[in-house]
Amino acid sequence: MDTAVSDIRDTVITVLKTALQKPVTLSDETNIVRDLGLDSVAVMDFVMEIEDRLDISVPLDRIAEVETIGDLVATVSQLKRGA
Amino acid sequence: MPIFDKFDTLRQTYDRFESTGANPFNIAFEKILSPTEALLHGKPVLLLGTNNYLGLTWDEACIARSAAAVQSFGTGTTGSRIANGSYDGHRALEAELADFYGRKHCMIFSTGYQANLGILSTLAGKTDHLILDADSHASIYDGSRLGHAQVVRFRHNDPDDLYKRLRRLDGQPGDKIIVVEGIYSMLGDHAPLREFVQVKNEWGALLIVDEAHSMGVLGETGRGLAEAEGVEGDVDFIIGTFSKSLGGVGGFCVSDMDGFDILRVACRPYMFTASSPPGVIAATSESLKQLRKRPELRHALLHNAHTFYNGLREAGFCTGPEPSPVVSAVMPDPETAMVFWRQLLARGIYVNVSMPPATPNGLTVLRSSVSAAHSDLQIRHAVNSFAAVAQDMGLFAHMQTAGENADLIRAAE
DSSP, X not given: OOOOHHHHHHHHHHHHHHHXXXXXXXXXXXXXXXXXXXXXXXXXXXXHHHHHHHXXXXXXXXXXXXXXXXXXXXXXXXXXXXX | OGGGGGGHHHHHHHHHHHHTTOOTTSOOOSEEXXXXXXXXXXXXXXXXXXXXXXXXXXXXXXHHHHXXXXXXXXXXXXXXXXHHOOOXXXXXXXXXXXXXXXXXXXXXXXXXXXXXXXXXXXXXXXXXXXXXETTOOHHHHXXXXXXXXXXEEEOTTOHHHHHHHHHHTTTOSXXXXXEEESBOTTTOOBOOHXXXXXXXXXXXXXXXXXXXXXXXXXXXXXXXXXXXXXXXXXXXXXXXXXXXXXXXXOEXXXXXXXTGGGGGGTOHHHHTSOOOOHHHHHHHHHHHHHHHHOHHHHHHHXXXXXXXXXXXXXXXXXXXXXXXXXXXXXXXXXXXXXXXXXXXXXXXXEXXXXXXXXXXXXOEEXXXXXXXXXXXXXXXXXXXXXXXXXXXXXXXXXXXXXXXXXXXXXXXX
């Protein structure tokens, strides 16, 4: 079962928009902490939504490496392929 | 200096609190008068934010034992137990804790933080997996990060999510170690331990329970949540602290697992730090004895916890989901919390302010911790003061018109 990278990007962006509860423009270059003002716990919480939707677990060290939405899409895609 | 630029946002928040003249993150008491009272700026304040659950910090027997130990063994050990030797008191306290928990092994640490740092980072090796409750204390996160295991978190108090996490790890090599807490320190809720034990057994995982806030509080003899839920046999490691119910400082881990003692020469936060000073060890040993022989302390604590929790609920506050010695009143935002906190202090009541990311679900709370040593009068006075400040600030009117109260209750529960 292969989930395309574009589907994963859609999932990430949908979940993030819901979590933020305000209109934002998001791209691969958006910095999750700096541009969106999420703290470390808020980031881990919104990653949980993505984990649910894609049935994966993202280890905390992998979350810590993520800076941009593009990074997160890449990490999640990799884990999904490995799963 | 540029090296501190990365803290700019934090600095701005801190400076804003500091500029008000009363910063909850920078407060110093001139004198401690009793387990429940201190002097602040020359005025007595009621201590309602000290985790002094059994009020044993001023117990006469504890003080006498501690003073005698300082007279006989000196002020400090000046070194680690591995490099510089243990004192008799360290070994005796380990034996007493093992006996209290009915377990074969006990290791003590210089702080509760280090107990989690040491056990989690050492127990879980490179190929192992740590599965943490999302609302875990910072020491659990830090201990996980210090080691080399893969770390994932599951939704707070959610056995189904824990199940999913273990299922996703099925077939992967290494031990799976689940970490939960007895009572969570921010909202005072407890773990659904029996359900967690079922999941743990189904997947053949190991289970660590941190009883920092539940030791001396829950269970027939005060051993904590595992005792209260009747699942001690299914908990592989219990971690605890001396700095809450026992009124000292330090931490411990007990276990029945053969081979446990090898951790003494593998666990860096145990090996490379000075051991607890004799006065602390002696006081802790005595307070454990008091905890065991005076169940009435626990009963008084729970009575006070229920009275205070129910009092705040009846006054209209949104609190955590269940009564416990940790009672948190949810505030609409950090600014309101700061004003509320200062007004309480002006009325002579000291509580804690807790805000994200230390709290779950983005909540800002005024966190109180109740003690067995509080009198009925003190508890009533505290409830009345909370209610009066809320009234002065028009807090509930604001929260209800904004429709926020229901959201906050959902978030807290």
